Amino acid sequence: xxxxxxxxxxxxxxxxxxxxxxxxxxxxxxxxxxxxxxxxxxxxxxxxxxxxxxxxxxxxxxxxxxxxxxxxxxxxxxxxxxxxxxxxxxxxxxxxxxxxxxxxxxxxxxxxxxxxxxxxxxxxxxxxxxxxxxxxxxxxxxxxxxxxxxxxxxxxxxxxxxxxxxxxxxxxxxxxxxxxxxxxxxxxxxxxxxxxxxxxxxxxxxxxxxxxxxxxxxxxxxxxxxxxxxxxxxxxxxxxxxxxxxxxxxxxxxxxxxxxxxxxxxxxxxxxxxxxxxxxxxxxxxxxxxxxxx
Amino acid sequence: xxxxxxxxxxxxxxxxxxxxxxxxxxxxxxxxxxxxxxxxxxxxxxxxxxxxxxxxxxxxxxxxxxxxxxxxxxxxxxxxxxxxxxxxxxxxxxxxxxxxxxxxxxxxxxxxxxxxxxxxxxxxxxxxxxxxxxxxxxxxxxxxxxxxxxxxxxxxxxxxxxxxxxxxxxxxxxxxxxxxxxxxxxxxxxxxxxxxxxxxxxxxxxxxxxxxxxxxxxxxxxxxxxxxxxxxxxxxxxxxxxxxxxxxxxxxxxxxxxxxxxxxxxxxxxxxxxxxxxxxxxxxxxxxxxxxxxxxxxxxxxxxxxxxxxxxxxxxxxxxxxxxxxxxxxxxxxxxxxxxxxxxxxxxxxxxxxxxxxxxxxxxxxxxxxxxxxxxxxxxxxxxxxxxxxxxxxxxxxxxxxxxxxxxxxxxxxxxxxxxxxxxxxxxxxxxxxxxxxxxxxxxxxxxxxxxxxxxxxxxxxxxxxxxxxxxxxxxxxxxxxxxxxxxxxxxxxxxxxxxxxxxxxxxxxxxxxxx
Numbered sequence: 001x002x003x004x005x006x007x008x009x010x011x012x013x014x015x016x017x018x019x020x021x022x023x024x025x026x027x028x029x030x031x032x033x034x035x036x037x038x039x040x041x042x043x044x045x046x047x048x049x050x051x052x053x054x055x056x057x058x059x060x061x062x063x064x065x066x067x068x069x070x071x072x073x074x075x076x077x078x079x080x081x082x083x084x085x086x087x088x089x090x091x092x093x094x095x096x097x098x099x100x101x102x103x104x105x106x107x108x109x110x111x112x113x114x115x116x117x118x119x120x121x122x123x124x125x126x127x128x129x130x131x132x133x134x135x136x137x138x139x140x141x142x143x144x145x146x147x148x149x150x151x152x153x154x155x156x157x158x159x160x161x162x163x164x165x166x167x168x169x170x171x172x173x174x175x176x177x178x179x180x181x182x183x184x185x186x187x188x189x190x191x192x193x194x195x196x197x198x199x200x201x202x203x204x205x206x207x208x209x210x211x212x213x214x215x216x217x218x219x220x221x222x223x224x225x226x227x228x229x230x231x232x233x234x235x236x237x238x239x240x241x242x243x244x245x246x247x248x249x250x251x252x253x254x255x256x257x258x259x260x261x262x263x264x265x266x267x268x269x270x271x272x273x274x275x276x277x278x279x280x281x282x283x284x285x286x287x288x289x290x291x292x293x294x
Numbered sequence: 295x296x297x298x299x300x301x302x303x304x305x306x307x308x309x310x311x312x313x314x315x316x317x318x319x320x321x322x323x324x325x326x327x328x329x330x331x332x333x334x335x336x337x338x339x340x341x342x343x344x345x346x347x348x349x350x351x352x353x354x355x356x357x358x359x360x361x362x363x364x365x366x367x368x369x370x371x372x373x374x375x376x377x378x379x380x381x382x383x384x385x386x387x388x389x390x391x392x393x394x395x396x397x398x399x400x401x402x403x404x405x406x407x408x409x410x411x412x413x414x415x416x417x418x419x420x421x422x423x424x425x426x427x428x429x430x431x432x433x434x435x436x437x438x439x440x441x442x443x444x445x446x447x448x449x450x451x452x453x454x455x456x457x458x459x460x461x462x463x464x465x466x467x468x469x470x471x472x473x474x475x476x477x478x479x480x481x482x483x484x485x486x487x488x489x490x491x492x493x494x495x496x497x498x499x500x501x502x503x504x505x506x507x508x509x510x511x512x513x514x515x516x517x518x519x520x521x522x523x524x525x526x527x528x529x530x531x532x533x534x535x536x537x538x539x540x541x542x543x544x545x546x547x548x549x550x551x552x553x554x555x556x557x558x559x560x561x562x563x564x565x566x567x568x569x570x571x572x573x574x575x576x577x578x579x580x581x582x583x584x585x586x587x588x589x590x591x592x593x594x595x596x597x598x599x600x601x602x603x604x605x606x607x608x609x610x611x612x613x614x615x616x617x618x619x620x621x622x623x624x625x626x627x628x629x630x631x632x633x634x635x636x637x638x639x640x641x642x643x644x645x646x647x648x649x650x651x652x653x654x655x656x657x658x659x660x661x662x663x664x665x666x667x668x669x670x671x672x673x674x675x676x677x678x679x680x681x682x683x684x685x686x687x688x689x690x691x692x693x694x695x696x697x698x699x700x701x702x703x704x705x706x707x708x709x710x711x712x713x714x715x716x717x718x719x720x721x722x723x724x725x726x727x728x729x730x731x732x733x734x735x736x737x738x739x740x741x742x743x744x745x746x747x748x749x750x751x752x753x754x755x756x757x758x759x760x761x762x763x764x765x766x767x768x769x770x771x772x773x774x775x776x777x778x779x780x781x782x783x784x785x786x787x788x789x790x791x792x793x794x795x796x797x798x799x800x801x802x803x804x805x806x807x808x809x810x
Binding site: 015017021023026027030031134139142144147148149150223282284286287289291 | 307310312313315316317318319321322429432433436437440441550591592593594595596598726728729730731732771805806807
């Protein structure tokens with residue numbers, strides 16, 4: 001019997017018919033097939049998945065089907081360093097239709113693994129720099145040197161230059177990192193899944209949301225569950241490679257010129273847009289948080 | 295990284311008194327002598343969190359003695375660490391009372407405390423058992439659904455008789471024993487004196503608490519004061535007093551997750567948690583079970599759709615489309631046959647004492663009328679009168695402040711479109727809170743600001759420095775700029791207050807004051 005509390009709490013069960021979610025993990029003991037839906041390229045998620053496999057694939061003959069490898073490949077643990085310590089009863093096999101050589105798949109996997117770790121480092125650095133910027137802005141706000149307005153925040157030209165420098169430093173950190181290859185679009189064929197279920201007592205397959213949408217799950221003849229991972233960290237990490245992580249826009253304004261005509265003064269401003277990770281939003285002083293735009 | 299903020303990172307949030315919201319940058323703690331903790335009372339999740347925070351606050355205080363100031367303990371009373379039963383406190387921490395409403399601590403209070411603690415333990419057990427119950431029910435029904443042996447009507451599940459019977463007996467089996475223990479325990483409380491009226495006199499207690507903090511700050515290098523969050527939502531009197539003494543302080547709140555857990559946990563002792571009904575038809579009979587709403591996410595979405603709320607009438611919330619119509623059609627009398635839920639400007643947070651006294655009465659006290667006046671001001675309407683409301687429910691937390699008006703029959707609200715009435719202070723505080731620095735008043739609509747009167751009004755009428763005059767009502771650090779062609783006159787319906795009229799539209803803008 002799987003204890004619901006031993007499953008990482010960010011997993012939810014998706015009802016593919018209504019697209020709604022629920023949390024009754026006791027159902028895992030009823031099914032032999034679980035489809036894990038992920039946003040790829042997150043190390044945090046790999047760690048959660050590892051914990052999930054330990055709980056769910058507790059039988060002698062279990063299998064995880066891996067995206068990016070052809071379905072006739074059995075994959076050694078060296079290609080999956082983040083899962084290398086999983087018990088030996090779990091076999092890793094390819095999930096996609098057979099049209100690529102093992103060598104090619106392995107080379108791609110090695111490239112992806114190296115990038116995963118590099119992007120995790122980049123994410124930590126990005127977080128650190130944004131955090132420093134937010135704390136500085138909060139401090140300046142409390143000293144009356146940052147003014148929130150309906151467009152964004154008004155800062156001194158000096159501060160704006162500092163923020164612009166931060167932006168170029170982040171660009172410079174990001175630029176040398178190559179992009180992840182696009183995730184496979186072909187999904188595991190249902191006959192392959194049925195074959196695997198004859199061979200193994202429990203099977204997990206990892207799909208992207210796109211693969212889930214294009215699959216014909218209603219044709220699956222066995223009870224199965226679709227699990228979603230909705231963790232902020234994994235969404236953030238997944239979006240690092242193309243800087244599409246969930247973020248808010250902070251518009252920074254600095255006075256460019258002020259022209260006085262009679263009693264009226266017309267002020268023009270330079271503007272700069274900074275993207276700040278959504279998960280850091282709560283770090284902003286509420287008065288500054290109020291001007292963030294999504 | 296040995297600062298207090300780094301040690302407490304991820305364990306609490308800073309409460310900003312102006313916006314009534316929290317943020318996670320804890321750096322203000324590093325310069326604070328006084329740390330005030332806003333808690334949800336009597337929740338275990340917060341007692342544990344508080345114990346850890348106090349321990350860190352004390353251990354990082356290398357320059358002198360730490361003082362723990364408590365709500366619930368009478369002013370002038372001290373307590374030994376071993377007598378403080380809620381959680382463990384280092385012996386060197388000085389524990390002092392700061393609550394003008396509390397009676398002196400006697401042996402009977404210890405008995406009541408222990409009785410209460412046991413009651414809370416039982417309630418906690420009941421909540422756990424209730425979760426276990428819903429997990430079991432969900433597991434049975436979800437499995438039936440997966441194997442397609444369940445059907446639906448509009449409001450019921452059609453299940454096999456054996457399943458309905460199995461589920462029917464579960465509640466008694468799982469929760470029954472603890473309910474019985476709880477009942478026996480409640481019976482033992484008969485001879486205890488009734489609890490003091492602590493929820494009343496909140497305002498008075500804030501004043502006294504602030505004085506105790508000021509006194510303690512002269513003796514102790516670090517002060518950790520614990521109060522219910524309602525004290526901070528009520529008004530800024532504690533903070534204003536500390537500022538006037540130039541005492542460095544911060545107010546901290548639990549983390550978002552802790553807050554959520556505490557609010558759920560805190561509703562159980564009061565028996566005020568939301569419940570939903572699950573109805574099952576087994577071909578012979580209809581079985582209904584009631585479960586806590588907070589656990590309903592365990593049920594499959596298709597099953598969840600058949601759930602119905604236990605309270606049948608949902609309060610009506612007035613949205614923008616509603617007010618658009620009111621303005622277009624110039625409607626001035628509204629009649630509501632269901633409860634009315636109004637999102638309040640937090641700066642018109644109503645005095646809790648008033649609710650304690652008036653909940654059962656047919657009349658509203660002036661605080662509530664002022665609250666309604668300001669609510670309708672921000673909707674561009676002048677509130678005149680309300681009739682028929684018999685009970686008021688107030689909910690105030692960091693997410694929202696609401697007032698729900700209930701009625702035996704119907705509620706009638708009378709409004710006017712001619713001019714708007716509020717107080718300058720409420721208007722500007724609300725703008726600061728919303729992070730919306732500007733409010734526009736439509737052309738030809740007069741605005742009366744009731745708190746601009748007396749000497750200020752006389753001075754304004756003589757030198758016409760409107761922005762300067764209004765800036766005195768702005769929150770600290772802000773000034774006010776008015777734009778538009780404004781006529782200033784000193785009365786509204788013969789009351790000597792400031793009235794602004796305008797031909798082409800008027801705007802108030804809140805700007806940060808730049809100190810010379």
